[in-house]
Amino acid sequence: MAFAGTGKIWMNGKMVDWSDAKIHVASHVIHYGSGVFEGARCYDTKKGPAVLRLDSHVARLLASAKIYRMDAPYTQAQLETAILDTIRVNNFKACYIRPLMYRGYNALGVNPLPCPVDVAIMVWEWGAYLGADALDKGVDVCISSWNRAAPNTFPAMSKTSGNYANAALIRMEAESNGYSEGIALDTFGYVSEGSGENVFVVRNGEIYTPPLSASILPGITREMIIQVAGDLGYRMREENVPREMLYIADELFFAGTAVEITPVRSVDKITVGNGRRGPITEAIQRRFLSVINGDSPDTHGWLTYLDQTGSRPEPVAAGTKAR
Numbered sequence: 001m002a003f004a005g006t007g008k009i010w011m012n013g014k015m016v017d018w019s020d021a022k023i024h025v026a027s028h029v030i031h032y033g034s035g036v037f038e039g040a041r042c043y044d045t046k047k048g049p050a051v052l053r054l055d056s057h058v059a060r061l062l063a064s065a066k067i068y069r070m071d072a073p074y075t076q077a078q079l080e081t082a083i084l085d086t087i088r089v090n091n092f093k094a095c096y097i098r099p100l101m102y103r104g105y106n107a108l109g110v111n112p113l114p115c116p117v118d119v120a121i122m123v124w125e126w127g128a129y130l131g132a133d134a135l136d137k138g139v140d141v142c143i144s145s146w147n148r149a150a151p152n153t154f155p156a157m158s159k160t161s162g163n164y165a166n167a168a169l170i171r172m173e174a175e176s177n178g179y180s181e182g183i184a185l186d187t188f189g190y191v192s193e194g195s196g197e198n199v200f201v202v203r204n205g206e207i208y209t210p211p212l213s214a215s216i217l218p219g220i221t222r223e224m225i226i227q228v229a230g231d232l233g234y235r236m237r238e239e240n241v242p243r244e245m246l247y248i249a250d251e252l253f254f255a256g257t258a259v260e261i262t263p264v265r266s267v268d269k270i271t272v273g274n275g276r277r278g279p280i281t282e283a284i285q286r287r288f289l290s291v292i293n294g295d296s297p298d299t300h301g302w303l304t305y306l307d308q309t310g311s312r313p314e315p316v317a318a319g320t321k322a323r
């Protein structure tokens with residue numbers, strides 16, 4: 001995907017033309033990966049454009065920053081507003097959203113603390129991450145020869161730019177061997193996650209997903225799937241998943257903002273189930289899509305509408321009464 005290179009990017013409180021949204025090569029983040037970021041999506045629902053889990057994405061951004069001792073220069077509410085403003089100014093109904101908080105230009109020692117904390121928000125159109133057919137037909141994946149970072153090395157709960165050096169190794173290896181994606185194990189040999197998505201396994205009618213202790217990013221889609229699975233009456237087990245369970249799974253799927261819910265049809269060339277999207281994956285996918293399309297009620301309060309008429313009240317001007 002090449003960027004169209006148009007529109008506006010929010011940088012430290014100002015809307016800047018895409019072509020002018022530049023940082024200095026001496027910025028700390030370029031040298032040491034000292035940024036934290038988010039990936040969220042805005043959907044064109046039947047009730048108008050809405051951002052999925054806006055509050056949770058901003059909260060995770062701030063948590064990622066806190067782990068790295070970054071004092072966020074904007075509050076949760078300011079960042080939520082800035083994200084909505086950036087989508088509006090770019091006239092998108094549906095888009096991918098990338099807020100980024102990074103250590104900027106001041107000094108180039110390893111210690112990031114002398115460097116300012118800068119913030120940018122980009123939005124762009126981004127379709128199916130693993131290809132147009134993936135959501136329906138599924139993808140072929142491998143177990144990566146790269147592990148996820150060990151506990152107490154690179155904090156997995158922080159969505160940090162530097163962590164994606166590991167993700168890139170997983171992804172490059174998978175693609176160069178002809179797979180769509182790689183699943184990494186943690187350093188104990190249990191299943192962790194894909195390079196940019198969490199993993200769910202269905203076996204004998206129950207759904208398994210690795211726990212936070214398996215070096216995973218606490219995915220917001222993962223959290224929604226746990227809720228949807230509960231709503232649909234499935235038993236969800238957050239526990240260590242041995243590698244071989246992927247080979248004998250009835251169904252397997254990825255979950256993440258970019259991939260949404262994508263079935264996996266083979267692992268290391270071993271067919272998962274009957275090699276097609278399974279019934280439980282489909283049921284969860286359908287329920288998830290019907291909420292984000294606005295076909296089912298948003299009972300969990302996941303959507304923030306751009307026109308603010310959906311899950312949030314319109315702002316009331318001073319001196320007027322709320323309707």
Ligand SMILES: Cc1ncc(COP(=O)(O)O)c(C=O)c1O
Nearest residue numbers: 196197198217219220221256257
């Ligand atoms: C490493 C990794 N795991 C899991 C996920 C899924 O997280 P979410 O559902 O919040 O997008 C992502 C995507 O951000 C990711 O990069």
